[in-house]
Amino acid sequence: VDFLGLKDITLVVHDWGGAIGMGLAVRKPKLIKRLVLFNTASFLSSDIPLRIGLCRIPLLGTIAIRYLNLFVKGVLRFGLKRRKRMAANIRAGYLAPYDSFENRIANLKFVQDIPMEPSVPSYSVMQYIEDNLKQFNGLPTLIIWGSEDFCFNIKFLNKWRELFPAAKVHEVRNAGHLVVEDASDEIIPWIEEFLKKNSFF
Template sequence: MRHTSNKIESILQNTGYQFPSHWMDLDGVSYHYIDEGPRDAPVLLMVHGNPTWSFYFRRLIAEFARDFRVIAPDHVGCGFSEKPQQYAYTLEQHIINLERLCFHLDLRQMTLVLHDWGGAIGMGYAVRHPEAIQRFVLFNTGAFFVPVIPFRISICRIPVVGEALVRGLNGFARAALWYATSQSERFTTEVKAGYLAPYANWHDRIALYRFVKDIPMEDTHPTRRTLNEIDKESPRFQHHPMLILWGKDDFCFTERDFLPEWRRRFPDAEVHVLEHAGHYVVEDAHERIIPLMSKFLERDRPAVKEANPS
């Protein structure tokens, strides 16, 4: 999607998502990303999950682009990226796409800011390019296998029925606007419209369904191998600075099942469990998150590159 409609532009302007769009070509597929802030500043790479898009990070982009270069891509099939119907919507492919974006922009010494599926995608990039990673900020995510799945997500994986729910009724994205928050009053008509704007029809919801299908609950699922490889290699980051900001009320990436796994793998991580915040923790608690992130990012902040002498 190279251009947005006037209706979508109006929706986004009313919700604070007013960033210029950038695209790169992935073998004929248009890949959308936001690139805000000074080009010579330290990089924050924000990686979203399903069924969100870069819109989810809009408040963080606006705040941190003052002092950082903030990159926020839309995965293929999501947001304003193209939505091909015949495509390998797998964890492996999303990692490759992120890798190509980082090469394209020559991103180095990054802080990864990860949510939901963005955890596995971002950590997948990190274990393949550890030299490029400085720090991590994690929001309700996973990069390892946990043998639990909420019923309301598992029904979306049922053949025929699941596709009808996700692509036909837009049930996955719409339901998330209710179940993924503990602060429903924040999800105004405009904010809801912003989350749903790129997913207006059956065609445009292809990635939402394929993400759900790619959850590797079965031992033989091809994505299980990718996830296990990420998990095996992730201990190399045990001593990297890591900030974990967790919405306590998350029904999916629960405090009980997922947060202990992060603590076990990264015992030195700084962890804050945020009350009255759900899976869409940034939406629910951005006022609490921004000061915590700011303090974390100011520690051992890499120096801005010096300008070349003229």
């Protein structure tokens, strides 16, 4: 961000991008002008799907994630609700970065670093982010949420509603974690309308 000289940022986040993006936002709040949130979290939670929890078990996680690539394959399998099969080229794009044992190390480390308890290194970071989120309550905020997400369930959406009560919320029925893949035809007009209505140029 500093290198590119970015300012007047519309921050769009999804999944772990919520922690990464809002981590930037709380450090450089004056740069952020609008928020678009898809199924994500930037706060602590005790909720974790069983299949992800199992991947945190040391040996089992290594086998499942690094040898079998089940983490990414699982997201592609369970993250969609409306489309039974993702287009082959899009699926290939999701899988491409994780095409070997070596290239799946980040997935394993990510799962191990989910802040479920204070001993996890990211726990204090997530706590800091959560403690500083309400400063963005006055920003134009759009929340688009797949209602059948196996990971970020309705409890996470309710937390965002609590943090940003003035946000415009679209709860997308019969859409999963990969809500943009499930409902792009609906989502694109919502984003265009949001950006036009909240233009600062």
